[in-house]
Amino acid sequence: MVKGINPNLSVTIGKLVLKNPVMVASGTFGYAEEFRDLIDLRKLGAIVTKTITIKRRHGNLPPRTCETSSGMLNSIGLENPGIDNFIQKKLPFLKSLGIPIIVSIAAEESPEEFEILIKQLDKINEVSAIELNISCPNQQKDKLISQDAKATFELISAARKLTQKCLIAKLSPNVTSISEIALACASAGSDALALINTLSGMSIDVKKRVPKLGAWAGGLSGPAIRPIAVKMVWDVYNKIKIPIIGMGGIVDTESALEFIIAGSTAVSVGTVNFVNPQASIEIIAGLKQYLVDNNIQNLNNLIGRLKACKD
Amino acid sequence: MKIVQVKAKIISNKKLSGHYWHLEFVSGEIAKSALPGQFVDLRVINGFEPLLRRPISIHGVSGDKVKIIYEVLGKGTQILSTKKGGQALDVIGPLGNGFAYKPTLKSGGAKNILIAGGIGVAPLVFLAEKIKTVKPLILIGARTKGQILCTQEFKALGCKVELATDDGSAGLKGRVTDLLKNVLEQVKPSRLFSCGPHPMLKTVSQIALENKIKAQLSLEEHMACGIGACLGCVVLTKSGYQRVCKDGPVFSNEELIW
Numbered sequence: 001m002v003k004g005i006n007p008n009l010s011v012t013i014g015k016l017v018l019k020n021p022v023m024v025a026s027g028t029f030g031y032a033e034e035f036r037d038l039i040d041l042r043k044l045g046a047i048v049t050k051t052i053t054i055k056r057r058h059g060n061l062p063p064r065t066c067e068t069s070s071g072m073l074n075s076i077g078l079e080n081p082g083i084d085n086f087i088q089k090k091l092p093f094l095k096s097l098g099i100p101i102i103v104s105i106a107a108e109e110s111p112e113e114f115e116i117l118i119k120q121l122d123k124i125n126e127v128s129a130i131e132l133n134i135s136c137p138n139q140q141k142d143k144l145i146s147q148d149a150k151a152t153f154e155l156i157s158a159a160r161k162l163t164q165k166c167l168i169a170k171l172s173p174n175v176t177s178i179s180e181i182a183l184a185c186a187s188a189g190s191d192a193l194a195l196i197n198t199l200s201g202m203s204i205d206v207k208k209r210v211p212k213l214g215a216w217a218g219g220l221s222g223p224a225i226r227p228i229a230v231k232m233v234w235d236v237y238n239k240i241k242i243p244i245i246g247m248g249g250i251v252d253t254e255s256a257l258e259f260i261i262a263g264s265t266a267v268s269v270g271t272v273n274f275v276n277p278q279a280s281i282e283i284i285a286g287l288k289q290y291l292v293d294n295n296i297q298n299l300n301n302l303i304g305r306l307k308a309c310k311d
Numbered sequence: 312m313k314i315v316q317v318k319a320k321i322i323s324n325k326k327l328s329g330h331y332w333h334l335e336f337v338s339g340e341i342a343k344s345a346l347p348g349q350f351v352d353l354r355v356i357n358g359f360e361p362l363l364r365r366p367i368s369i370h371g372v373s374g375d376k377v378k379i380i381y382e383v384l385g386k387g388t389q390i391l392s393t394k395k396g397g398q399a400l401d402v403i404g405p406l407g408n409g410f411a412y413k414p415t416l417k418s419g420g421a422k423n424i425l426i427a428g429g430i431g432v433a434p435l436v437f438l439a440e441k442i443k444t445v446k447p448l449i450l451i452g453a454r455t456k457g458q459i460l461c462t463q464e465f466k467a468l469g470c471k472v473e474l475a476t477d478d479g480s481a482g483l484k485g486r487v488t489d490l491l492k493n494v495l496e497q498v499k500p501s502r503l504f505s506c507g508p509h510p511m512l513k514t515v516s517q518i519a520l521e522n523k524i525k526a527q528l529s530l531e532e533h534m535a536c537g538i539g540a541c542l543g544c545v546v547l548t549k550s551g552y553q554r555v556c557k558d559g560p561v562f563s564n565e566e567l568i569w
Contacts, residue, residue, distance in 0.1 A: 030540030037314040065535045065543035274536040
């Protein structure tokens with residue numbers, strides 16, 4: 001360590017205290033056990049699980065992923081073993097890590113499913129927070145909850161009544177105004193916002209003239225979407241005062257810093273986990289070094305500190 | 312078995328013929344634990360275009376060296392072909408389940424038959440090496456003679472090799488699955504092992520079912536994570552979708568739903 005400061009990387013998301021702001025994004029990290037040989041999981045600020053539904057979901061027709069320019073499309077379709085299997089088979093390993101576990105949940109048919117899932121998770125001490133996935137583009141629905149401010153407000157209000165645990169709303173970028181949706185979340189009592197989920201996208205095999213994904217379309221992630229995500233974080237940060245967990249194409253320290261400077265209290269590392277499983281751990285070290293190099297004692301003093309060009 | 316991520320030193324990277332290349336790198340950890348049918352996941356560039364790793368079958372190991380054969384098909388494998396001996400390669404492995412095989416067969420008993428299509432020969436050489444006592448019969452198919460790989464390696468292992476080409480430039484004119492049908496009229500094998508294009512595997516699977524022979528099929532899929540986390544590379548089986556990268560890439564023909 002460089003002489004002088006030993007910077008504090010700890011951040012607070014609602015009631016949740018993280019030892020550092022780096023978490024791994026839902027759907028890109030399985031249930032963490034898949035990465036156990038490759039990285040020291042205990043170093044992570046938090047782990048967000050793959051989204052869980054009440055019943056087991058088989059997911060969409062393959063092919064489910066395709067590479068695009070500096071990114072990828074996926075149409076997994078929320079394949080998961082269902083809440084009971086998750087609690088029995090996946091949660092014990094997550095609990096053993098001793099770091100905050102954020103469980104991502106979604107409804108298949110009706111918003112009431114969120115209430116059933118929250119009631120079940122509320123009883124489990126080791127579940128530190130619940131992420132409401134109201135923005136998955138792979139459910140073949142006309143409209144996502146997070147594309148409607150009123151529906152979002154109602155869902156989060158109902159959820160808020162059921163648990164004291166930290167509630168995080170995950171938002172879709174496929175909207176006219178993400179700030180409007182973010183405001184509905186904040187008014188309804190959401191502790192934090194996670195943004196952005198994937199952008200709706202499509203890719204075509206021109207030889208065969210077929211879509212490259214079995215589900216025709218999917219969600220775009222990876223470095224390709226980062227500028228869009230940074231802008232959305234900046235927009236929301238300037239309008240809403242609850243903490244933001246920023247994500248969308250974070251691959252290294254520099255890209256994580258963009259999100260923090262734009263107003264993210266924490267960051268989520270996603271698609272890069274497939275490419276460089278060490279990325280999240282490297283970012284934790286890189287953020288610390290950045291604070292040392294810039295003589296900043298506390299990471300909180302960097303959040304949203306974007307300057308005007310003329311400064 | 313532990314998965315490792317290593318910066319492996321490339322020993323050599325040579326063109327075999329056409330679009331086929333042979334690469335050798337050093338990783339004692341991977342070499343020690345690798346099983347026939349498993350694969351490694353390679354990051355061909357330090358940047359993010361192309362974004363994803365490239366999964367490639369393990370062709371063999373010797374000492375602390377790991378060998379792969381790959382086909383230059385797109386941007387990722389094109390970049391891989393520019394790598395030189397001495398350079399470092401970011402490798403995750405060994406991944407996947409590998410073939411379920413008996414390392415020693417009863418002397419004088421039924422043989423295994425290994426059926427390869429194109430680049431599908433790569434993992435079968437590793438398998439042929441591991442099956443002792445009764446060496447397997449090898450059937451290789453390709454479009455043309457120049458695309459037939461590894462025949463000398465199989466022969467050096469003491470295996471009999473039969474060929475089929477679409478244009479008849481080597482061996483039987485026709486499909487390797489036609490060759491398999493011919494062979495099965497005379498030989499009752501212990502088990503079939505196959506790796507190659509999807510339509511070929513489907514036919515091998517049908518032939519195996521008709522002849523009541525067990526078959527182990529190694530599938531190829533585009534992958535995102537390669538370690539079972541993203542659920543992208545799934546294939547439909549009797550027990551629902553299974554991950555080619557983690558539950559496979561080798562499946563028994565009875566499990567798969569085509």
